[in-house]
Amino acid sequence: MKYFLTFLLLGLLSTCSLAQISQYEVFFAQYQNELVIRKWKEADAIKYLVVNSENLKTHILNNIEAQPVTWNNVLNLFEKTPYIHDWQFEKHRDYELQDAGITKADSTLKGFSLTIDLCPSSKPLTRSFFQNVIKSFEISERPVPLTITVTGIWMQKHQDDLNWLKQQEKVGNLRITWVNHSYTHRYDPKLPLTNNFLLEHGTNILSEVLLNEQAMLSNGLVPSIYFRFPGLVSDKSIFDEVLALGLLPLGSDAWLAKGESIKNGSVVLVHANGNEPLGLALFQKMLRKNEGNIKSKKWLLWDISNLLSKE
Numbered sequence: 001m002k003y004f005l006t007f008l009l010l011g012l013l014s015t016c017s018l019a020q021i022s023q024y025e026v027f028f029a030q031y032q033n034e035l036v037i038r039k040w041k042e043a044d045a046i047k048y049l050v051v052n053s054e055n056l057k058t059h060i061l062n063n064i065e066a067q068p069v070t071w072n073n074v075l076n077l078f079e080k081t082p083y084i085h086d087w088q089f090e091k092h093r094d095y096e097l098q099d100a101g102i103t104k105a106d107s108t109l110k111g112f113s114l115t116i117d118l119c120p121s122s123k124p125l126t127r128s129f130f131q132n133v134i135k136s137f138e139i140s141e142r143p144v145p146l147t148i149t150v151t152g153i154w155m156q157k158h159q160d161d162l163n164w165l166k167q168q169e170k171v172g173n174l175r176i177t178w179v180n181h182s183y184t185h186r187y188d189p190k191l192p193l194t195n196n197f198l199l200e201h202g203t204n205i206l207s208e209v210l211l212n213e214q215a216m217l218s219n220g221l222v223p224s225i226y227f228r229f230p231g232l233v234s235d236k237s238i239f240d241e242v243l244a245l246g247l248l249p250l251g252s253d254a255w256l257a258k259g260e261s262i263k264n265g266s267v268v269l270v271h272a273n274g275n276e277p278l279g280l281a282l283f284q285k286m287l288r289k290n291e292g293n294i295k296s297k298k299w300l301l302w303d304i305s306n307l308l309s310k311e
């Protein structure tokens with residue numbers, strides 16, 4: 001009985017700490033110079049997820065006056081902006097089975113961008129990896145800009161680790177771009193890639209994307225304009241479904257554990273969910289090798305949207 005009550009209390013507490021979101025919908029509107037992409041109800045407010053079409057950063061607004069427009073209107077209204085430039089670029093990158101979407105930036109840039117996937121895992125977050133990255137860049141970049149792609153299932157099972165990451169933001173160690181990596185991140189090791197991850201039969205793309213956005217918002221994270229396909233696997237049909245939601249799929253040209261190396265302008269991919277220590281070790285080896293260049297700002301860690309908008 002005592003355990004039952006404790007369990008019940010813990011359940012109530014965790015429900016209380018999560019914001020209650022309802023009537024979540026895809027909603028396009030122009031508001032001042034920005035683009036509204038989602039609308040929902042939370043407590044007594046109507047909230048909106050908004051993207052700045054120049055710097056591709058997202059934020060949340062409350063109770064604004066926004067009239068809905070069609071996606072074709074959006075293309076016209078924001079035609080000359082970096083956001084529509086990148087969206088149109090994605091249109092030509094939608095057909096590859098693996099690694100479709102934006103994978104790298106201009107190779108004349110000094111440095112790269114780091115993306116860290118949190119796919120579902122029974123292991124704890126590798127906090128020491130983040131601590132090493134923070135330490136390595138403490139002279140040249142603070143807070144350290146990095147991108148974390150997150151799944152609903154991981155957030156559900158790793159509230160402590162998620163809070164630890166949010167704390168790193170709060171104390172000014174990290175500046176995190178939070179990316180949707182789908183809610184369930186379906187995967188079956190027995191299936192071929194053409195029928196695996198979100199291509200697995202019976203997957204509902206819309207709910208994988210929108211449920212995870214709601215899970216991110218409930219956990220206090222602001223979803224960015226990017227989306228990363230689980231396993232970097234997609235086909236034209238699901239890729240175009242994600243584009244139709246206004247999102248920009250994010251690939252990688254340097255998945256370290258797969259033997260790809262970091263170049264100028266790379267979008268680097270590692271996993272800090274305990275399932276791919278090799279990628280983390282290779283990254284840390286690179287940090288040691290480039291210690292001098294990092295300290296003298298010759299080798300920079302870029303914020304993802306700053307890196308990509310330099311195209």
Ligand SMILES: [Zn+2]
Nearest residue numbers: 117119230231
């Ligand atoms: Zn993943």
